[in-house]
Amino acid sequence: MKSAVIVFPASNCDRDAATALEEMTGKKAAMVWHQDSELPDVDLVVLxxxxxxxxxxxxxxxxxxxxxxxxxKAHAAKGGAVLGICNGFQVLTESGLLPGALMRNAGLKFVCKPVSLRVEESQSSFTRKYEKGQTVTFPVAHGEGNYYADDETLNRLDGEGRVMFRYQDNPNGSARDIAGILNQKRNVLGLMPHPERVVDPLTGGTDGRKLFESLIEALS
Amino acid sequence: MKARVFVTLKNGVLDPQGKAIGHALNGLGFESVGEVRQGKVIDLDLSETDAAKAKASLKEMCEKLLANTVIEKYEIEIR
Structure with missing residues (x-):
């Protein structure tokens, strides 16, 4: 699986993502500057x-x-995989690639801690190596992770099995405890917690490895 | 031409910052303060001289960037 990580000014998890991708795939991820207009030939783009x-x-x-x-957007329209983590999820909702919006945490505080998540669906390129209903622990680190969408959108996300991860103890006020969602074509995932920070026991866990293993299996 | 754009959260969208401001005002003794909702004011200088054209262009700016219409509404004032 070939991957690229987008680097915006003040991205600060770009190297974490690149390190996790290299650890998991054995290949270096291409680092793509925000002012570039083209992506290299890759299977996965990480925001x-x-x-x-x-x-x-x-x-x-x-x-x-x-x-x-x-x-x-062109990569996503062709069916290419896009993974938006934390700020990347916020960019994906702003761009319209994912529905809804991420608002200030209900408690107004920046929340930085490991959280328990339920894997709601294993039917996706991002979660196929997890068991449906399994509990995993990923860290969160955000001030604006409070997912909002109108009831119609939330019902559609639930009805179409597009809520991928749900908080077991909601840290930010997100509607229906939503931590991560897929687009309708199921090739774009946005989530607030950080799977790339839990691929090595040295940094606190390995629950994120299966997300990358899923992508490798689906995209290679 | 000068324009002012007000961006505020839609009715029904929870505004935790507004709530915190309300609590703080109550704490300062302003007991009459009930619900508080906050937002943004954006002032723009435009070279456009036709008010109708300016308004149309500002509307497009709001839709494309200044407001996120999933959660926010906007008002345009030409001054």
Missing amino acids: PGGFSYGDYLRCGAMANQSKIMGAI
């Missing part, structure tokens, strides 16, 4: 965590205007 453009205006809003987004 990493961070505070792109200082979260100016709204988190993810400026990143969505960057040059590389056109290529990312």
